[in-house]
Amino acid sequence: MPNEPIDIIIPVWNRPIETRACLVSLVQNSSNARLILVDNSSDRETERMLEEFAEALDVRVLYLKNRVNEGFVRAVNRGLSCSETEYVAIVRQNSVVRPGWLDVLSGFLSQAPGTGIVVPHFLEKGGKKSFRVNEAPSEAMEISAADFAALLLRRSLLDSVGSFNEEMDGAFWCLLDYSCRTWRAGYRTCVVPKSVVERSAEVTLGSESRRAEHEQKIRTTFSKTWGDARAFCIHIPKGSDLTLAKDRFDLIATAARQGNRIMLVVHPSMATPLAKAGLRRFHENISIQTLSRLLPERSAVRTVAAFIEHGLPITQVSWGAEICCNNYGEPVAFSELEKLVNANQSTYYQRTIPH
Incomplete structure (x- = not known):
């Protein structure tokens, strides 16, 4: 469904130079898309720039103004309430999209009915380093949470789970909560690396102590709603029976979707069968570590010690x-x-594990 119209929501608060670069990239690289600009009570310079864009692009822009800065998430939700397209994108004002980014994401969603949210592969501005992983996966992979830097979601997911939680921040916890709701509704969240978007680190506002206090409050709320994540180290020694693998892999995948980190510590002879089973690039929370043939016990101790660093x-x-x-x-x-x-x-999640 890449040729179907798509709405792109861009909440804006000041930062006119970055915002202009973002909008220019969207206009150039997002064919058949309408921009929904949500102005969160920006300064006059930014407001004037948005007005010029809206006038120049005419029907390709819906320009919404908030009298006061209502926060990023509320701005996103206001934009969502004005959209009726089958797919809806959200892009932060400091992101720059690369050619083909939207066609790749929408094409993937059209071929993957079990996926509700997709994000591109993110690069720092200049394209030198990945934000999410050290090496971008060659194929789509499930992830724990999306990213407001750029994401695309399907209408049926919105109809099922509703908008984003405005009581949470406009970053990790809000997105993690939404991906949990997405999984409870039967959809997955994936990264599609063939789509590329540049992003910048967000500017943090307020005192460090206030931010820490706010994050702890959100973390507590999240824990009550979705439980606490854990880390599991699963040892698969030489000669292990992999005839049980199908059911066990389904369970491992579900554990990862619940936010748990899973490390499979495997004998070298078991690494290839596990990779062929698709676990190496199945979910970002699942990793496979192959032990040394010469000193497997020492290798295992070092591997588990490194895993503990996740906290x-x-x-x-x-x-x-x-x-x-x-x-x-x-x-x-x-x-x-x-x-x-x-x-x-x-x-x-009020669900049973799929088989």
């Missing part, structure tokens, strides 16, 4: 009878992981 409570899980290492607590059987993930899926 989440870590649980070792045995695929069969063997364990990864004894340095980080008593391991649990895979059946215990299954019980935990199923309980979370029922409690927080």
